[in-house]
Amino acid sequence: xxxxxxxxxxxxxxxxxxxxxxxxxxxxxxxxxxxxxxxxxxxxxxxxxxxxxxxxxxxxxxxxxxxxxxxxxxxxxxxxxxxxxxxxxxxxxxxxxxxxxxxxxxxxxxxxxxxxxxxxxxxxxxxxxxxxxxxxxxxxxxxxxxxxxxxxxxxxxxxxxxxxxxxxxxxxxxxxxxxxxxxxxxxxxxxxxxxxxxxxxxxxxxxxxxxxxxxxxxxxxxxxxxxxxxxxxxxxxxxxxxxxxxxxxxxxxxxxxxxxxxxxxxxxxxxxxxxxxxxxxxxxxxxxxxxxxxxxxxxxxxxxxxxxxxxxxxxxxxxxxxxxxxxxxxxxxxxxxxxxxxxxxxxxxxxxxxxxxxxxxxxxxxxxxxxxxxxxxxxxxxxxxxxxxxxxxxxxxxxxxxxxxxxxxxxxxxxxxxxxxxxxxxxxxxxxxxxxxxxxxxxxxxxxxxxxxxxxxxxxxxxxxxxxxxxxxxxxxxxxxxxxxxxxxxxxxxxxxxxxxxxxxxxxxxxxxxxxxxxxxxxxxxxxxxxxxxxxxxxxxxxxxxxxxxxxxxxxxx
Numbered sequence: 409x410x411x412x413x414x415x416x417x418x419x420x421x422x423x424x425x426x427x428x429x430x431x432x433x434x435x436x437x438x439x440x441x442x443x444x445x446x447x448x449x450x451x452x453x454x455x456x457x458x459x460x461x462x463x464x465x466x467x468x469x470x471x472x473x474x475x476x477x478x479x480x481x482x483x484x485x486x487x488x489x490x491x492x493x494x495x496x497x498x499x500x501x502x503x504x505x506x507x508x509x510x511x512x513x514x515x516x517x518x519x520x521x522x523x524x525x526x527x528x529x530x531x532x533x534x535x536x537x538x539x540x541x542x543x544x545x546x547x548x549x550x551x552x553x554x555x556x557x558x559x560x561x562x563x564x565x566x567x568x569x570x571x572x573x574x575x576x577x578x579x580x581x582x583x584x585x586x587x588x589x590x591x592x593x594x595x596x597x598x599x600x601x602x603x604x605x606x607x608x609x610x611x612x613x614x615x616x617x618x619x620x621x622x623x624x625x626x627x628x629x630x631x632x633x634x635x636x637x638x639x640x641x642x643x644x645x646x647x648x649x650x651x652x653x654x655x656x657x658x659x660x661x662x663x664x665x666x667x668x669x670x671x672x673x674x675x676x677x678x679x680x681x682x683x684x685x686x687x688x689x690x691x692x693x694x695x696x697x698x699x700x701x702x703x704x705x706x707x708x709x710x711x712x713x714x715x716x717x718x719x720x721x722x723x724x725x726x727x728x729x730x731x732x733x734x735x736x737x738x739x740x741x742x743x744x745x746x747x748x749x750x751x752x753x754x755x756x757x758x759x760x761x762x763x764x765x766x767x768x769x770x771x772x773x774x775x776x777x778x779x780x781x782x783x784x785x786x787x788x789x790x791x792x793x794x795x796x797x798x799x800x801x802x803x804x805x806x807x808x809x810x811x812x813x814x815x816x817x818x819x820x821x822x823x824x825x826x827x828x829x830x831x832x833x834x835x836x837x838x839x840x841x842x843x844x845x846x847x848x849x850x851x852x853x854x855x856x857x858x859x860x861x862x863x864x865x866x867x868x869x870x871x872x873x874x875x876x877x878x879x880x881x882x883x884x885x886x887x888x889x890x891x892x893x894x895x896x897x898x899x900x901x902x903x904x905x906x907x908x909x910x911x912x913x914x915x916x917x918x919x920x921x922x923x924x925x926x927x928x929x930x931x932x933x934x935x936x937x938x939x940x941x942x943x944x945x946x947x948x949x950x951x952x953x954x955x956x957x958x959x960x961x962x963x964x965x966x
Contacts, residue, residue: 420465422457634669655834666847712726720787721787724791742817748816750779752778781824792913799834814831845858885943887942888923890946894919
């Protein structure tokens with residue numbers, strides 16, 4: 409998390425990462441070097457930090473006790489107490505370290521395909537736990553639980569954090585978290601498969617407050633608050649994965665009712681999912697006064713998209729006209745590969761009638777495409793969207809892999825660009841209540857609380873959920889100045905009536921990604937030749953946006 413964010417917001421953060429360690433008995437004290445032939449051991453490290461003032465978090469001792477503590481510490485050869493409660497540096501409160509097996513975390517791809525252990529082994533483990541709980545004290549139970557969990561790797565089971573950690577974390581969060589606060593999860597490199605785990609559910613016993621995942625980007629994506637446009641893409645690799653009409657109706661209704669007035673929901677479905685989407689729209693009886701649109705590809709569009717390398721993008725952009733989208737919501741399945749997760753989508757977008765003809769020409773074969781995070785980031789950027797939502801699984805087929813894959817896909821997408829990334833577990837939220845709460849949170853201000861449901865995982869900037877003090881640089885570089893001017897021009901365009909032109913929104917997304925990547929990499933010289941070149945490009949875009957605004961007629965509504 410950049411230091412600028414730490415100084416500008418008061419947060420409670422749980423940092424999670426992997427660490428390679430060595431067994432203590434195999435480490436030389438004198439040389440601090442491992443002995444030959446000893447391999448490193450992977451550990452999960454969780455660190456609880458807070459930013460802002462210590463007084464605000466209730467961590468400052470009364471004057472008399474503070475003086476006594478300082479006098480006592482003065483005789484101990486270590487760092488002195490921090491007496492300045494206004495320090496903006498994150499401070500460590502507690503740290504926990506445990507093996508990945510304790511939370512059923514796979515270290516490599518091979519472990520993702522493991523099955524459940526033998527039934528006899530599972531029964532023995534459960535009986536042993538029950539026996540120890542009757543004859544041993546609490547500490548022994550926890551210690552034994554940590555041992556047997558290492559031998560109980562259940563990819564489809566319930567993942568839990570170590571009992572001692574949850575109890576200590578519950579006590580600490582009871583002091584640190586105040587009303588309307590949130591617990592933030594920060595994934596630090598190396599993170600491995602850590603983001604794939606249901607941390608919201610694993611941490612829920614420790615706090616009742618909202619749990620959010622921290623975006624790694626220092627810039628918040630510029631977003632509109634009214635008249636939003638949501639593009640919903642529905643695709644399935646085979647009929648076994650096609651959502652039911654009532655499932656789609658529930659999901660679309662939850663999205664629509666959570667949007668501000670005059671917002672629009674555009675539904676784009678492949679050939680297999682289009683009939684179910686059509687029935688869902690009819691089932692909910694969306695009339696002409698409701699701004700929900702189910703797009704069907706015409707014969708002309710089908711011929712125009714033949715051979716296109718990006719049929720979905722071209723079809724959606726043409727259907728939306730000059731306007732883009734604010735949120736892209738994908739209802740799809742996912743697959744896990746050794747290198748990264750991928751969305752599984754239909755390669756060719758066609759109507760059901762075209763699908764029947766194509767099937768008769770080439771048999772029952774159906775082409776699918778595996779979308780990487782970079783592919784999807786480019787797709788979302790082309791629409792000018794500032795948020796991406798992924799829902800699944802909606803059918804039981806391959807539910808485990810889709811659930812794990814989509815959660816990891818949402819994490820990778822969040823690392824690629826500023827903005828909001830959400831994973832929605834439809835199986836755990838069939839009535840889409842938490843999805844509706846999440847849309848209210850995304851489209852509102854920081855006074856709108858995030859959902860406390862464990863069926864959603866939300867990556868966002870702290871400014872989305874808490875007051876955030878934007879601190880201007882003392883001597884802003886040309887790059888920062890030009891970006892600020894472009895941002896102001898786009899804000900002015902957003903406030904004008906009518907949809908924001910897609911190219912304007914896309915230009916803003918590109919500018920956000922560029923400036924954010926430079927700040928994340930802590931480039932020492934913002935006045936370098938590269939930075940000056942980017943500043944010139946931003947200046948050109950700002951002028952183009954300003955000219956575009958002049959051509960937009962002002963509203964005459966009374």
